[in-house]
Amino acid sequence: MVIVRSLLRRGARVVQDAGRWRLAGTALLLAVALFVAGWDWSRPLGGAGSQREIPTADAERGLYDWRAAAFAPRAEQDRRVLMVVYDDQTLIATRKRSPLDRGLLARALRNMDAMGAKSIGIDILFDQPQDEDQQLIDALRSMRTPVWLGYANFGDNREQIIFEQQQYLDSFLAQVRTDRVRPASIRLETDADNVARSWPRPTQGQPPLLSLAMQPSPLFNDYRGAIRFRKPLRQADGSETPVIPSLQIDLIADPAMAGALAPMVEGRHVLIGGDIVDIDQFETSLSGRQAKSTMIGLEVHGTMLAQLLDGARLPAIPQWALWGAAALVVLAAGLTSLAELRWFWLAPALGVQAGAIIGLPLWLQASGWDTKGLPAAGWGLGWVIAFAAVSAAARAVTSQQRRFAQSALGKYLPRDIAAQILAEPEKLALHGEKRPIYTLFTDLEGFTKLSHAIAPEMVAQLLNRYLDMLSDVVLAHGGTIDKFVGDAVVAFWGAPIARDDDGRKAAQAAYAMWQAGEAFRRDLPPGVPPIGRTRVGLHHGEAIVGNFGGEGRIQYTALGDSMNTAARLESANKPLETSVLVSREAMVLSGLDWWRPMGRVRLRGRATPVDLFEPAPGFAGEEREVLTQALAAFDTEDADARRDALAQLRAVADRHPEDAALANLVYRYEYIGDGGIYGLG
Known part of the structure; x- marks a missing residue:
């Protein structure tokens, strides 16, 4: 309580003596500190559709990616999801790059339907005609397994699809749509730095998201939080097995291999798409911590599907909690500045606060919270701004008070002593x-x-x-x-x-x-x-x-x-x-x-x-010596020495007739005579 009262008194003095303009400037800086420390960096400054970001967004993204990668769970190979991919070897073998070979896809679908796949999601846009279209249409219309075809809308995917492609895609989907074959959105979202971190927001006119279509879950219907990326479990020999397994579509389409591969397909959600160099590649939160710096879009969908299957909806930190934490950061910085602690108290105080600012985001991430949007860098920067703002105001007021006090003390004390007294006021304690x-x-x-x-x-x-x-x-x-x-x-x-x-x-x-x-x-x-x-x-x-x-x-x-x-x-x-x-x-x-x-x-x-x-x-040094010796003689019992000493005093006084003090000295020793002390009344 004593400390609190002291801080309140000092704060009141700063407010009282700071002046209107300094207070206004300090209040503005504190508001900036609160904003920086409380704003969810993943939200644009100008609202939905705006490209403006808080200046700390790049730093926040880097810190989030580090947290997400550092505490990403390690997992064994997932036996619920399988990726069937067109890779570069497939393209060479089929001599087709774009569009992908649909005859090969038709044969693969028929085989997987017989293998007992739980559901099939196709991350491919059928947006232009191909000679094998009828084969694929026939295969899709005969499917007993639920199939979700990739869909994109011209309105919100202008970089991936043009109007004519949109028309063909809609026409194709109309031909194959059955109670088992329906469209699903394959749209993925990236942040301003082109890194995929979050579940995409739904857009008007889009079908359900591919992962939610394949495994409906009310828990994730409105989820827009972070994607829970997983890292492969390290084996005893140091090797790592991919979390989501994949097979080349060539193998699945081969009737001779169907029997051998059936156990890998049966009961699994199968995602079909491309694993092609430089196509549909995404950077993720794990990109900086793994040898493979990008992840194909198909695997991102698979990761989201696995998160959904695990019910791993990461709890978001409420906005009120973020602003409350920001207020605490600003308050702590201001109080630390006002306290004017000695270094042996300041060091642990700063250590505790730094530990909280750095450690809390890590603890939340490790505990399974969604810390995307948590302003970790903002807390540090907000603390610095608040500390500097209050410190500058307090220093200005203290300097003003010190100048006044030093001016007042300087009328009675030397300037250096006055400065030391102001630095150590206990030297003038009431005792x-x-x-x-x-x-x-x-x-x-x-x-x-x-x-x-x-x-x-x-x-x-x-x-x-x-x-x-x-x-x-x-x-x-x-x-x-x-x-x-x-x-x-x-x-x-x-x-x-x-x-x-x-x-x-x-x-x-x-x-x-x-x-x-x-x-x-x-x-x-x-x-x-x-x-x-x-x-x-x-x-x-x-x-x-x-x-x-x-x-x-x-x-x-x-x-x-x-x-x-x-x-x-x-x-x-x-x-x-x-x-x-x-x-x-x-x-x-x-x-x-x-x-x-x-x-x-x-x-x-x-x-x-x-x-x-x-x-x-x-006065000459030899004359001072004569006076010293003569006066010392009066302390002896030797009368002759005293008479000689008096004569010496007279001689010195005679050599300085204008010196009244010497004349007075001679008079006194003549007056007191032998022994005795001259007394002043």
């Missing part, structure tokens, strides 16, 4: 954690007094410009802006994401913020009184960092003694006449060599003294 950070406080000297001396509009303009300048420095150096307190800026490094160079960046930012403050005070508008220095304090220590407040209103901030120490360092700049003060902890971790020591003091409200350092990149 606090103790971690070492670099804390920085600033203050603009005299700004409060100035705010009473100029117009409020100018105060707001100056303050915004000043805070923008300092904020840019913080973000440029990878820091996090904690808060603004009037003209003061509070920032820290090491949270929410800690990096190896945080110490160096924080120290550089402290110095750069003082420089930005100096640039600001030099560029004041005309009429604005002078503004004092920007003072900065930087300390490294542990603090509690996290989101504090509540679900409705939160602030990401740091709390603890480290923050207080940094604030006291900033305040110490004024009495010590410095601009940037850094604690020893922050100085050591910065890795920079520009520091000069500014002595040890006890900060206001603090019991433990702090060693102070000031960034002085322009």
Whole structure:
């Protein structure tokens, strides 16, 4: 339920934020996906008689043929059906190719009538006269066995018969028709790729289909599904015996052979037709999986007759089920896209869906269902279209939200950290954690007094410009802006994401913020009184960092003694006449060599003294060394060493008479005398 609610919320956000045109485009693509995944590919797009097909029809035909061939049942030789054929050897022997020798057919019919055939179907059109016609007419009129003569109609078989042939065919059938001899349709249907896959649809004016005429079955009267093709059973030696046996018509017509062949004819449905190279050859679903790539029309009729005899009416998948499956495919794709799963969840989710899309058609085919028309490729393509449509809309909305969020976070966090937070929002969870950070406080000297001396509009303009300048420095150096307190800026490094160079960046930012403050005070508008220095304090220590407040209103901030120490360092700049003060902890971790020591003091409200350092990149290195050694001497009990150290401090200060901070340092060590710590009030 939690997952469902999450998906619903995300879906609602996408709908709400996508915009009218993006929603319309997404809805259109989803409709296309549903159509592709649900349309029965065997049905033309423009209705009956139309030649337009769904674009995936070729792929669907290939997949169906593969399924049908892979799961086609293997069968022993069928003892209920026999094909009697004119083959190429027959044509050579009779010296007739078209029309086929009807005298030979007449003799064969008389013999089969005596052999006890169950029924006889003739897949030959008698559409033109021949010298042996009277022999055949006499034979047909004397038949006791039911005989079905092949019939084709000029109206729907224009490629096989012309008007004059139709007239002769009708005339011939009228002469031979008895209660035992009647016409039957030998029409077979092929798909757009000329492959025979389905039982033909009846057409107006046609007699019953040959297979149904030979073995009537109410179960198949309205059947228009797939032909169940069978594959021969493999023998132990690897050979295969044809599923439907065949004999040359020459043998059947020979009186000397009649007795020997009678067991093969007795009680069987006999189909008579041609097995001639390049004539009446059909590709079937098995064509790609067998050495013989085509099947004669006579064998197609025999296959349909055997299917009818077995009662193997393949159940069709209802249209509502196809559209329901299509809706599930589109829904699954959309939900998968909305879920934004991690790869270790996405991979199995995609695997399950792919398995269902690929496996269900195979399972249905193997279970005996008619999967002709089932959009197997359509399911896959529909899934891809739906996934891409929802994913594109969700990405666009997420990108829009991300840009807004990143813009908002970018006002307080560096751009790379903001991007990482958006990717891993748990890093800003509603809790606090103790971690070492670099804390920085600033203050603009005299700004409060100035705010009473100029117009409020100018105060707001100056303050915004000043805070923008300092904020840019913080973000440029990878820091996090904690808060603004009037003209003061509070920032820290090491949270929410800690990096190896945080110490160096924080120290550089402290110095750069003082420089930005100096640039600001030099560029004041005309009429604005002078503004004092920007003072900065930087300390490294542990603090509690996290989101504090509540679900409705939160602030990401740091709390603890480290923050207080940094604030006291900033305040110490004024009495010590410095601009940037850094604690020893922050100085050591910065890795920079520009520091000069500014002595040890006890900060206001603090019991433990702090060693102070000031960034002085322009101060000579040997002078920094003198200061370091001199201040170290004050930690000893040697009075002479302390006096020498004080003299060294005075000498350095005398060499820099303009440096008020050095003068203040000398004053402090003169004031504290032997031992003791200079304390700030």
